[in-house]
Amino acid sequence: MPAxxxxxxxxxxxxxxxxxxxxxxxxxxxxxxxxxxxxxxWALPGGFVHLDETLEQAALRELREETGLExxxxxxxxxxxxxxxxxxERVVTVAYYALVRLGDHTVQAATDARSVAWxxxxxxxxxxxxxxxxxxxxxxxxxxxxxxQPIGFELLPPKFSLTQLQRLYETVLERPLDKRxxxxxxxxxxxxxxxxxxxxxxxxxxxxxxxxxEAAYRQKLADxxxxxx
Amino acid sequence: MPAxxxxxxxxxxxxxxxxxxxxxxxxxxxxxxxxxxxxxxWALPGGFVHLDETLEQAALRELREETGLExxxxxxxxxxxxxxxxxxERVVTVAYYALVRLGDHTVQAATDARSVAWxxxxxxxxxxxxxxxxxxxxxxxxxxxxxxQPIGFELLPPKFSLTQLQRLYETVLERPLDKRxxxxxxxxxxxxxxxxxxxxxxxxxxxxxxxxxEAAYRQKLADxxxxxx
DNA sequence: AAATATAGTGTCAATACAACACTAAGTCAA
DNA sequence: TTGACTTAGTGTTGTATTGACACTATATTT
Numbered sequence: 001m002p003a004x005x006x007x008x009x010x011x012x013x014x015x016x017x018x019x020x021x022x023x024x025x026x027x028x029x030x031x032x033x034x035x036x037x038x039x040x041x042w043a044l045p046g047g048f049v050h051l052d053e054t055l056e057q058a059a060l061r062e063l064r065e066e067t068g069l070e071x072x073x074x075x076x077x078x079x080x081x082x083x084x085x086x087x088x089e090r091v092v093t094v095a096y097y098a099l100v101r102l103g104d105h106t107v108q109a110a111t112d113a114r115s116v117a118w119x120x121x122x123x124x125x126x127x128x129x130x131x132x133x134x135x136x137x138x139x140x141x142x143x144x145x146x147x148x149q150p151i152g153f154e155l156l157p158p159k160f161s162l163t164q165l166q167r168l169y170e171t172v173l174e175r176p177l178d179k180r181x182x183x184x185x186x187x188x189x190x191x192x193x194x195x196x197x198x199x200x201x202x203x204x205x206x207x208x209x210x211x212x213x214e215a216a217y218r219q220k221l222a223d224x225x226x227x228x229x
Numbered sequence: 230m231p232a233x234x235x236x237x238x239x240x241x242x243x244x245x246x247x248x249x250x251x252x253x254x255x256x257x258x259x260x261x262x263x264x265x266x267x268x269x270x271w272a273l274p275g276g277f278v279h280l281d282e283t284l285e286q287a288a289l290r291e292l293r294e295e296t297g298l299e300x301x302x303x304x305x306x307x308x309x310x311x312x313x314x315x316x317x318e319r320v321v322t323v324a325y326y327a328l329v330r331l332g333d334h335t336v337q338a339a340t341d342a343r344s345v346a347w348x349x350x351x352x353x354x355x356x357x358x359x360x361x362x363x364x365x366x367x368x369x370x371x372x373x374x375x376x377x378q379p380i381g382f383e384l385l386p387p388k389f390s391l392t393q394l395q396r397l398y399e400t401v402l403e404r405p406l407d408k409r410x411x412x413x414x415x416x417x418x419x420x421x422x423x424x425x426x427x428x429x430x431x432x433x434x435x436x437x438x439x440x441x442x443e444a445a446y447r448q449k450l451a452d453x454x455x456x457x458x
Numbered sequence: 459a460a461a462t463a464t465a466g467t468g469t470c471a472a473t474a475c476a477a478c479a480c481t482a483a484g485t486c487a488a
Numbered sequence: 489t490t491g492a493c494t495t496a497g498t499g500t501t502g503t504a505t506t507g508a509c510a511c512t513a514t515a516t517t518t
Contacts, residue, residue, distance in 0.1 A: 001236070008232035008280055010241050012310075012321055051237055051319045055310040079308045079323045081241075081284040090280045092241055092323075094308045163465075180467070181507065198515095204463040205514040392496075409498070410476065433494040434483040 010081070010090040014059040015046030015131065017077070017095065017138035018069065020102040020118060021155040025171050027102070027118040028135060030127070031066055034114045037087050038128030042119070044135065046093065059096040067116050073099040073154040078137055085130045097138040099154035146172050148228050150191060153212040161199060161207035162186060169229060185229055191217040239310070239319040243288040244275030244360065246306070246324065246367035247298065249331040249347060250384040254400050256331070256347040257364060259356070260295055263343045266316050267357030271348070273364065275322065288325045296345050302328040302383040307366055314359045326367040328383035375401050377457050379420060382441040390428060390436035391415060398458060414458055420446040 018029035030042040045066040049058040056074060063069045074096050081092035102118075119125065121139060124132070146152050152168050153160075166182045186192060193213040198206035220227075247258040259271040274295040278287040285303060292298045303325050310321035331347075348354065350368060353361070375381050381397050382389075395411045415421060422442040427435035449456075 002233050003237035004231050004233045005238070006231060007277075008230070009234070009238040010278065010280060012239050012241065048236075049239065049310070049321075051239060052312055054312065055308065055321070076307060078305060079284065081278070081323070083281055083283065092278075092284070094310070094321075161465085178507070178509085179465095180509085183466080184468095185506095198465095202464080203516050205465050205516085207465055390496085407476070407478085408496095409478085412497080413499095414475095431495080432485050434485085434496050436496055 008090075010092045011086075012049045013046055013091055013093040014049055014055060014062060015044040015093050015095050015134060016059050016063055016074070016098050017044055017135050018063065018067070018072065018098040018100060019121075019138075019142060019155065020100050021168055021171065022102050022118075024120060026121045028121050028124070029067060029069075029100075030117060030119055030125075032115045032117075033128055041128040042117075042125050043128035044095075044131045045116075049094075055094050056096070059094075059098075063098065066114070069098075069100060073151065077134070077141055080130060080134060082130070093134075095134045095138070097141060099142075099151065101155065101157055103157050143172055143174075146229075148226070150189065150212070150217065150227050150229075156212075159195060159197065159209040159211055161209055163207055165210075182229075189227060189229070190220060191227075237319075239321045240315075241278045242275055242320055242322040243278055243284060243291060244273040244322050244324050244363060245288050245292055245303070245327050246273055246364050247292065247296070247301065247327040247329060248350075248367075248371060248384065249329050250397055250400065251331050251347075253349060255350045257350050257353070258296060258298075258329075259346060259348055259354075261344045261346075262357055270357040271346075271354050272357035273324075273360045274345075278323075284323050285325070288323075288327075292327065295343070298327075298329060302380065306363070306370055309359060309363060311359070322363075324363045324367070326370060328371075328380060330384065330386055332386050372401055372403075375458075377455070379418065379441070379446065379456050379458075385441075388424060388426065388438040388440055390438055392436055394439075411458075418456060418458075419449060420456075 020027045020029065029045065031045050033039055033041050033043050045062055046059070047062045047066070049055060050061075053061065055076070059074060060070075060072075063072065063074075075098075077095040077097045079092060079094045081090075083090055085091065085093075121135075124135070126132075127135065142151075146169065152165070152172065155168055156164055162183050165186060166177055166179065169182070170177055191213050192210045193216075195209045195211055197209045199209065200206070249256045249258065258274065260274050262268055262270050262272050274291055275288075276291045276295070278284060279290075282290065284305070288303060289299075289301075292301065292303075304327075306324040306326045308321065308323045310319075312319055314320065314322075350364075353364070355361075356364065375398065381394070381401065384397055385393055391412050394415060395406055395408065398411070399406055420442050422440045422445075424438045424440055426438045428438065429435070
């Protein structure tokens with residue numbers, strides 16, 4: 001169904017910076033482009049926005065189609081639209097960032113031949129388009145946001161130890177934290193539910209497990225509580 | 230020059246929430262729509278993005294064309310793109326917010342007949358499209374941002390008293406601040422330049438005037454200084 | 459039983475924060 | 489000119505928060 005307009009229009013896409021955490025640190029999900037421009041280069045997953053879906057729906061759909069991911073934490077980041085960011089024509093992209101629990105999902109390449117892989121955020125290949133700038137912005141946002149909103153839990157398994165939580169913060173903030181101070185503060189937030197379970201299969205004293213208490217979080221959020229860590 | 234595409238495309242616009250400050254409090258600049266849809270309703274200034282300009286350039290151009298404002302502080306806010314937010318067709322808008330010194334500029338209606346006016350942010354008329362949601366987001370952002378970045382100076386004249394500065398913060402944050410504590414903190418930021426001038430034409434002891442020291446600000450920003458007030 | 463590896467815990471000093479009230483300096487009007 | 493008025497300007501103190509710091513507990517492995 002061809003469409004005709006008085007004036008040429010920009011194309012509109014969404015792109016997602018998807019972060020995951022494993023023992024090696026912070027990872028980002030990239031797909032390898034199969035077609036020009038930038039064929040063979042790695043890029044953020046994304047694609048064109050359909051006319052009948054919201055921007056967020058478009059981002060979730062592209063994630064599902066291109067990587068198999070579903071039910072991730074997703075938030076709008078920034079809109080990139082400089083002329084020339086796509087060599088073919090004017091393309092404006094609404095960038096999102098997403099957080100996933102690495103254990104939960106195994107990513108898979110989409111139906112077409114493009115491959116999907118996790119890359120360490122501190123050792124990235126050259127990216128297509130201006131995706132390096134988008135990714136840098138996403139990392140900045142993640143770092144800023146994690147300070148005052150407990151979004152980091154989205155990167156951890158549902159049950160986690162305080163040590164895992166601390167490693168997460170140390171990884172994202174890129175600085176070491178004092179163990180005792182961290183534990184005091186984390187527990188003082190009042191949004192961790194202590195479980196009657198401990199780690200399994202570790203070659204040392206097992207750590208107690210906690211769960212993120214979303215109900216308590218919502219309650220405190222409504223009361224204007226400050227979640228700075 | 231008509232353009233034809235395989236698939237229909239969303240239209241792309243920018244909208245600006247422009248804030249100013251006067252003795253009555255925080256104001257926002259609105260224009261009255263001349264045409265349908267929402268003819269006669271007040272709306273945020275904005276318009277279509279041209280293919281050869283950046284999003285920010287589009288926002289600045291629309292501001293100039295519709296309100297006569299130039300050289301304002303401008304920052305991207307969020308992109309609103311739900312289907313149905315414009316009754317005619319799919320329109321995605323990249324929203325910006327801007328801060329201006331009310332004394333500096335007199336706004337004027339654009340060449341066409343639409344009128345322009347400042348409205349108190351706490352007493353707004355019904356707005357066109359989803360502009361009430363955009364404006365609410367802009368106010369939230371301003372409030373959050375002013376806490377940790379000294380952007381408030383953009384709302385004040387170049388030379389201002391500490392009392393004016395405090396009134397600004399009290400207005401934006403919507404709570405009273407302690408005079409002595411505020412002055413201590415504000416001066417401790419090290420980004421205020423004390424001038425050898427005082428207020429003129431006031432019916433009481435005149436206050437010393439200060440200027441925002443941008444050089445010092447940049448310096449401290451680079452050093453990772455924390456500008457929380 | 460010893461070695462190893464991580465879990466888990468409290469104190470103290472320094473700093474930051476919040477509460478609080480009076481004097482100083484100018485204008486204006488009687 | 490003096491008194492009333494209005495806003496400018498200034499320090500201290502108690503409280504809360506932060507950051508630095510080291511050892512014991514508990515499990516596994518050899």
